[in-house]
Amino acid sequence: MKEELLSVGIDMGTSTTQLIFSKLHIENMASSFTVPRVVITDKEVVFRSDICFTPMLADNRIDAVKIKHFVEEQYQKAGINKEDIQTGAVIITGETARKENANEALLTLSGFAGDFVVATAGPDLESIISAKGAGAHTYSKEHSTTIVNIDIGGGTSNLAVFSSADLLDTGCLDIGGRLIRVDQKSHQITYIAPKIKKLIALKGLDLSLGQQVSPADLQPVVLEMVHLLEESVGIRPQSEFYPEIITNKGLKLEQKIACISFSGGVADYIYNEAEGDMFRYGDIGILLGRAIAASALFTQMTVVRSVETIRATVVGAGSHTTEISGSTITYTEKSFPLKNIPILKLALADEAGVDPQLLAAAISEKLDWFKLDNDMQRVAIAIEGKKSLSFPEVQRYARGLLQGMAELIEREYPLIVIVQHDMAKVLGQTLYALLNYEKDVVCIDGVLVDNGDYIDIGKPIADGKVLPVVVKTLVFN
Template sequence: MRDDQILSVGIDLGTSTTQLILSRLTVKNFAAAFSVPRINISKKEVIFKSDIIFTPLASQTQIDADAIKRFVAQQYDKAGIQKQDIQMGAVIITGETARKENSSAVTQALSGYAGDFVVATAGPDLESIIAGKGAGTNELARKHRQNVVNMDIGGGTSNLGLFSDEDIIDTACFDIGGRLIKIQPDSHQITYISPKVQQLVSELGLDLKVGNTVTTDQLQPVINVLTQVLENSIGLGEKSPYFDLFITNHALHPENEIVGVTFSGGVADCLNDDLPADEFRYGDIGLLLGYTVRHSSIFKHKTIYPSVETIRATVVGAGSHTTDVTGSTIAYTDGILPLRNLPILKVSKSDENLEASDLGNKISEKIDWYRVQNELNNVALALVGKHSPKFADIQRYADGIVMGAKLLIDKREPLIIMVHEDMAKALGHSLYAKLPEHYPFVCIDSVKVENGDYIDIGEPVANGEVLPVIVKTLVFG
């Protein structure tokens, strides 16, 4: 098989900004002659980075889908690309934008602009994973063999993703960002204060309100609290009385040691040693927040690593399709295939060795990462498994999975299990015995996936012995 090149697009609709990246992917067959094809991406090349615009809103509750469509068309034109040249792509909708009433309408508006979109509405936990991988934090954790956290400080939220040996082990999110207060760059007049900051302003007794002109000194008490909460979020300093106020969903578990820190998001480009003279040039408090974080205890007490990407960390280069097939030891129930665009939730190696009840708790906690607007989405649960498992290992895995996936089972979502090692048939039989009668499930092996991937599972082939699988890897800029 000759090497093929594929053009793909990624679009990130965030709380504050929208941007696009075009990537050229080289696809190669790594299998020996006369064996099952093993198609993988051999090269990823970003060929175009778009302008970054403020996410266009038709109202406070609706995204301007037409404006998004015009932006994408303009950027294709700028890149010299026809939309029919695009074979695949991904739209990632994050932060406050994911909670807008018509986020699905945006997807429909963009449907003609890529061959086959992976569409992910990312809640705060999934956004933490995506941003951390985009910043390269997972690679740093593996390389330095230590726990490294990425702090993705955007316009509305700060998403934390803690990595250990390339595995995501914890996430958190705080309502802290550069656009919580908006300010006219020329007049220095306040045009917006977020509800939580408004509460903070009242409790601190500050004279800050919409319509007032403002100085850096007047804003500094607010900035100091936001910075202290960020310090607290990774275990530094005396706990702020406002820490709990700014938690979006949950904080990091305190028992996990944090050695290194990376920064991404728009504020990561504002971590300046000196405060610029025109500190309100972006129409917000981003520069002031970045300057204060730069001089915080985070930089004094943690190892700071450079990020691969900052403001572009969450933008996805492509939804690159790598075609694969499952191993021959599979188990599945009839009538539930095909399945499309399931996000992968990969259990970390350390969690896999836990007792069944602890494994179940870890799985349950991580499944909840995929909850958006209190709606739980189905996931494909991925495990490495054991090369030569004992019967007790199979039972322990099955018990942990059934306990951990109770939220999905109660919703009667098909249970999708992927094991890297060749043990799916035995695990599938054990699951079958422990699941409710006639419960829909698929258990497959020999397919390598990572957190942040999405999969399609096709109809059975080869007399039902093999399932075709498309692994859509989100390729980060």
């Protein structure tokens, strides 16, 4: 059995918008003598769009109509119909995510892009997606090392740290190539982002709007930005301005990071020499890239060449957001996709000894967090489960879950349970039996989720053996 999933990735960034199509190859890798084990065996980018500047309206809102036109045009170029798209993600990144109509633009586009295409944003997810697109998590696994990927775009630098393919941390700084803009002809400064203005003032640099500049004039402020990047990965003591430049959070830096890779538009000028006009893009992107290449980031860390630079985020969105569930699962629900379901993950202590009373109490208490105006939202309950468990233990898990989820069961929502260990089929069947086969159940395993995540579950694939899922680490709000 071999199957392909067509996936789309659309990235609306501070400076550019682009999309890709990729094929996810899915195969049952188990022999005929064991239970099935369906996995994604290969990810292949089959179409890369043109890269366009993200269109903005005069009032600094996103021009959703123009973006839609662009996307339509690229679909035509690729020869792909919206109906053929099975999965994927639209991600809105960098400064664009902070525009007031960002959410609206995102939703328009995700509905337009296909049934099971998720819309998402947020610096954490952007960091993860771009690092995966850049190949950092694969590198960390293959070389069993720790690596930080910095995706440097127009408005932000997104950091993600992986150790042997496990995500350790994410962070985001307001450092990017378009935070200072320079007129291509007159070489006058046309824009300085507010935080960079502060940095300039703090360092007593002589730069202001309208001033005509040469690359050498900008070097001091570019160097300050590079220093902040060095601080962010722990190779330079953190300065007083460091907390200021952080978008939402910096890296915790609990362990030394051995390797570093770069992606985003600026990365092209980190890995490659630049010749000719330094202001050809009307910004400081090239200068920033070259300054990074000459910095301590290159001498004190092992530099890894990323597999994607400017396209890392879009490739990440198209190829690395969809996972598939374990292959022995239970679902009686028919109406997929289920979208934007928040996760309630129990603490390990709640599961200790598999005591139904304890489980139920923990669930019903934590379910209160998900009440909006006293109204219960749809929630998926996530548990760790046990590696090898007895049938009575399965029963106790099921009884505890049902008792704790009583309030959810009263609603029309299907019961959604996500368990980490391989036990979803028997647990799902047990839940369904205890519900007298009257209430739909979706019980999947093999997916890692945590509190604060949202999950989308797509239509069954591989003869109904598995469900595709997208785990989102923070939905746009």
